[in-house]
Amino acid sequence: MSTTVLPTYDDAVARYEPVIGLETHVELGTNTKMFCGCPTEFGAEPNTQTCPVCLGLPGALPVANRAGIEATIRIGLALNCDIAEWCRMARKNYFYPDMPKNFQTSQYDEPLCVDGYVDVDVDGETFRIEIERVHLEEDTGKSLHVGGATGRIHGATESLVDYNRAGIPLVEIVTKPVTGLGARAPEVARAYVTELRDIIRSLDVSDVRMEQGSLRCDVNTSLNKPGEEWGTRTEAKNVNSLRSVERAVRSEIIRQSGILDAGGSILQETRHFQEDTGDTRPGRSKETATDYRYFPEPDLVPIAPDPAWVAELKAALPEKPSVKRARLREEWGISEVDMQSVANAGAVELIEETIAAGASPAGARKWWMGELARRANETGVELAAVGASPAQVAQLQALVDEGKINDKLARQVLEGVVAGEGDPAQVMSARGLEVVSDTGALQAAVDEAIAANPDVAAKIRDGKVAAAGALVGAVMKTTRGQADAKTVRELILARLS
Amino acid sequence: MAAISREEVAHLARLSRLAVTDEELDRFAGQLDVILQSVARIGDVAADDIPPTSHSVPLTNVYRDDVVQPSLKQEDVLAGAPDAAEGRFRVPRILDEEE
Numbered sequence: 001m002s003t004t005v006l007p008t009y010d011d012a013v014a015r016y017e018p019v020i021g022l023e024t025h026v027e028l029g030t031n032t033k034m035f036c037g038c039p040t041e042f043g044a045e046p047n048t049q050t051c052p053v054c055l056g057l058p059g060a061l062p063v064a065n066r067a068g069i070e071a072t073i074r075i076g077l078a079l080n081c082d083i084a085e086w087c088r089m090a091r092k093n094y095f096y097p098d099m100p101k102n103f104q105t106s107q108y109d110e111p112l113c114v115d116g117y118v119d120v121d122v123d124g125e126t127f128r129i130e131i132e133r134v135h136l137e138e139d140t141g142k143s144l145h146v147g148g149a150t151g152r153i154h155g156a157t158e159s160l161v162d163y164n165r166a167g168i169p170l171v172e173i174v175t176k177p178v179t180g181l182g183a184r185a186p187e188v189a190r191a192y193v194t195e196l197r198d199i200i201r202s203l204d205v206s207d208v209r210m211e212q213g214s215l216r217c218d219v220n221t222s223l224n225k226p227g228e229e230w231g232t233r234t235e236a237k238n239v240n241s242l243r244s245v246e247r248a249v250r251s252e253i254i255r256q257s258g259i260l261d262a263g264g265s266i267l268q269e270t271r272h273f274q275e276d277t278g279d280t281r282p283g284r285s286k287e288t289a290t291d292y293r294y295f296p297e298p299d300l301v302p303i304a305p306d307p308a309w310v311a312e313l314k315a316a317l318p319e320k321p322s323v324k325r326a327r328l329r330e331e332w333g334i335s336e337v338d339m340q341s342v343a344n345a346g347a348v349e350l351i352e353e354t355i356a357a358g359a360s361p362a363g364a365r366k367w368w369m370g371e372l373a374r375r376a377n378e379t380g381v382e383l384a385a386v387g388a389s390p391a392q393v394a395q396l397q398a399l400v401d402e403g404k405i406n407d408k409l410a411r412q413v414l415e416g417v418v419a420g421e422g423d424p425a426q427v428m429s430a431r432g433l434e435v436v437s438d439t440g441a442l443q444a445a446v447d448e449a450i451a452a453n454p455d456v457a458a459k460i461r462d463g464k465v466a467a468a469g470a471l472v473g474a475v476m477k478t479t480r481g482q483a484d485a486k487t488v489r490e491l492i493l494a495r496l497s
Numbered sequence: 498m499a500a501i502s503r504e505e506v507a508h509l510a511r512l513s514r515l516a517v518t519d520e521e522l523d524r525f526a527g528q529l530d531v532i533l534q535s536v537a538r539i540g541d542v543a544a545d546d547i548p549p550t551s552h553s554v555p556l557t558n559v560y561r562d563d564v565v566q567p568s569l570k571q572e573d574v575l576a577g578a579p580d581a582a583e584g585r586f587r588v589p590r591i592l593d594e595e596e
Contacts, residue, residue, distance in 0.1 A: 030563050037566025046584040047574045051566070055574065067563035088551060095514050097588045144585065153591055160585035163574075291512060296551035304557040 005258065009250060012257035013183040016223035019230050020185050020249055022129075024173045024196060027139055027214040028071050029206045033167035034138045035062030035105060035300070042212070046162035054167035056101030061299050064089075068169035069112075070313065071205035072136045073305060075171055076113025077314045078199050079131050084112050086304045089136070089297040097161050098140035106137035108294040112303065118199070119322065120191040122184060124336060129192045130176040141166040171206075177220075177230070185221075185253065190246040193217055194344065197242075198321040201349075210241050211382070217245055219273075221252040223260060231256070232266040236280045239273045251279040321348070328352065332361040345373050346383045350390055357394035363401070367393045371414055387418035396424040403484050409433045435484045439491075442475070442483060446491045449474040460496045468492050500533035501526060 007015075033040060036053035052060035073083055087110035091103040116131035142165050147157030173196065181188050197208045197215055208215040222233035234256070236248045256266050271280035319327075325348065329339040332351075342348055347368045354364035368383065372393070376386045396414060399405045405413060405428060416427030428434055449471045450457045459467040468489055475488045503526045510517040517525065571584055580587040 032563050032565050037561070037564065038568045039565045045571060047571050047586070048584075049568050050574050051568050055569075063559060063561045065563050066560035069560065086557070093512075095512065097586070097591065100586075143591075144583075145591075157590055159588050159591055160582055161588060162585050291508075293512070298552065301552055301554065301556045301559045306558075 005262075006254055007257050007261060009254055010183070012223075012253050013185075015225070016231075016253070016257055016260065017179070017226055018181060018185040018249070018253050019177050019179050019222045019224065019233070020181065020189055021177045021220035021233070022175045022189060022192060022245075023218040023220070023235075024193065025216040025218075026075070026171045026173065026200055026206050026208060028068055028169040028171060029204075029214075030065055030067045030071065030169055032065055032067075034065050034068045034136070034169035035167055038167065040168050044164055046164060049164040050166070054100075055163060056099070062105065064300055064303070065169065068136060069303060069305070071169070071203070072112050072134065072171050073310060074203050074205060074313055074317065075173070075200060076116065076134045077310070078203055078317055078320070079113070079116035079118055079134060079173070079196075081113035081116030081131060081134055083305055083310050084110060084114065084303075085307070086110075086302055087112055088302045089300045090294045091297050092137075092292045092294055094292055097159065098143055099166060100141070100163060104138060104140065105297055105300070106294075107135035111135035112305075118192060118195055120188065120195045121322070121340065122187050122191045123340070127178075127181070127184075127188050127191070129178055129188075132174045132176045134171060134173050137170050137172060139165050139168040139170045186246040186249040189219060189249045190242050193245050194242055195321065198343070198348075202318045202321050202324075204318075209382070213240075216240070219245060219248045219252070221249055221256065222266070223253065223256045231260070232268050234266065234268065234280070235270045236273045237270055237283060238275075240275065244273055244275065244278075247278045248273045248280060255279065324348070332365065334361075334365070338365075342369060345369060345376075347373070350383060350393075353390035354393045354397075357391045359394040359397040363397035364390075364393065367396065367414065371411055372418075375418060387420065388414065392417050392423055399424055399428060403487070404428065404434055406435055406481070406484055408481050409435060433482065435482050442479070442488065442491060445475045445478050445483070446471070446488065446495060448478065450492070450495060457496055460492070465493065499526070499530045500537060501529050 030040060032038060033049075033054055036051050038049045038051050038054055041049070053062050076083055087107065089105050090108035090110075092106045092108070093103045095102060111133040113134035114132070116134070118129045118131065119126050120129060121127075141161050141163040143153075144160040144162075145153045145156035146160060148155030153159070175192070178185075178188070193215075197210075200206055200208050200215075206214055210216070217239045219236045219239055220233045221236070222231040224231045234252060236252060239245055239248045252271075259266060270283040272283045273280050321343075325339055325343055328348065329336065332339075332355075334342075342351060342365065345368070347365075350368050351361070351364045354368065355361055367388075372386050372388060373383060376383045379386075396410055396417070399413070400407065400410050409428075410424075412431065412433055413424050413427045416422070416431055417424055421427045421430060453471060453474065456467050456470050460471075471492050472485055472488050475492075476483055476485065503522055506522055506526045506529060507517070510522070575581040575584070575586065578586050
């Protein structure tokens with residue numbers, strides 16, 4: 001296997017057409033679990049948020065959480081799905097200790113929502129991703145594997161299980177196979193998950209954080225020669241960031257192409273995406289695990305959403321993220337490409353809130369897309385978690401607008417804010433970063449610069465105003481950058497006119 | 498014809514991680530066959546106008562409000578577990594070596 005020569009990506013997509021499919025799981029942000037009243041808060045002591053229902057103790061009976069049903073229907077509506085008039089939950093039976101019941105309550109052939117679509121934009125081109133189904137199920141417990149290498153299940157001698165997460169409502173969104181993407185497949189896959197995240201976030205039903213596992217994605221990829229039937233697909237799991245979605249599809253296209261080029265065949269299997277190398281490795285073999293022996297859950301009565309209720313939920317859906325982006329683009333006066341980068345950076349709401357807190361659109365965008373985006377990238381966190389709030393960014397820009405700090409000082413102030421030293425005004429005074437607004441001190445620095453550069457001063461006196469830049473630079477140097485360049489320039493010109 | 502084969506019983510036993518002997522397979526296959534054939538007789542009287550029934554009560558949409566109820570204490574949760582460690586259920590190795 002290791003002797004297979006991998007083709008370049010360009011060669012791979014020149015010879016084969018990729019078909020992709022995405023299965024996305026969204027953990028809902030309800031107060032309680034799907035079938036019992038246990039809390040869902042993250043980070044509690046193990047097995048302190050469990051009860052006879054979610055532990056599967058004999059005789060315990062589940063009752064569905066209305067909020068979970070409602071959130072699933074709203075997700076379905078936002079993805080342009082039809083909502084089932086009548087459907088049932090089902091038992092998915094399997095023998096694995098992450099569910100104490102030995103089955104997961106899920107949906108099988110009667111999903112709550114079917115036949116939707118999401119339109120995603122990539123570089124100005126729109127791709128329609130069709131949604132096969134949106135169904136409701138419950139999350140599983142968390143296992144700690146002991147005795148093997150770095151917590152892996154392989155080689156572990158035993159496992160320790162925490163059922164706090166078992167029973168938290170989970171919505172699964174499955175696309176139809178997406179064809180005709182060619183070389184764009186990886187980008188489109190990423191754009192789809194991004195759009196899905198934004199849509200669900202706008203519904204306020206989940207915090208949809210990939211790094212925390214409330215949004216998880218499995219990526220299916222297959223290759224076929226043009227005009228031939230679809231190839232065998234593989235499923236990549238453990239894809240934990242938007243960037244990884246793109247990388248997983250890309251690396252799988254290259255890997256499969258290498259095998260097919262060499263006359264080999266693709267094994268239908270589950271593979272694990274490796275964050276460090278960006279490729280996939282074989283996972284646990286599926287054995288007979290697909291034999292889940294689904295049957296209707298007898299302990300939960302059928303779900304028959306009242307059409308009037310569904311219509312009400314549909315009418316109350318929030319503005320679609322794509323529509324909202326178009327509106328904000330207009331309001332902010334920026335290009336489509338710029339708006340796309342704002343959306344890709346997850347900065348739409350942050351900039352919106354910064355503007356609401358008083359900043360100008362340009363000022364708000366400058367910080368989030370510049371200094372803060374760079375920091376988020378470097379430290380590998382989402383922009384929202386970078387350590388500065390919209391209110392703080394608005395205050396920072398206000399300090400710049402008031403002439404208390406210049407952009408260079410503002411970057412240092414922001415550094416302090418991100419480091420948790422307080423609000424911009426506090427950081428500014430604590431670090432002594434305020435611009436020299438003492439006109440006397442500035443004037444002295446200006447006079448000193450003029451005296452030190454008589455040639456330049458003479459040019460300015462002769463009307464060559466552009467030469468003032470050299471003197472501004474000299475003043476900025478003596479004030480260690482803590483002067484407002486515009487004020488300095490005015491003082492110089494006033495002195496030499 | 499039997500409603501369930503010996504192979505199917507062996508397959509179900511494997512899915513359920515039950516170690517069943519050859520002798521038991523023969524016995525269970527026979528017993529399960531009697532049960533399945535009895536249940537199958539319901540199909541003989543079910544006419545086309547009778548929809549398949551999964552629930553015995555004619556109810557739909559039974560929900561509860563999204564309000565937190567007290568959970569069990571950790572010590573009570575683990576009291577019935579065969580083994581526990583670090584506040585968690587302790588279970589034997591999940592994957593066999595050959596898997």
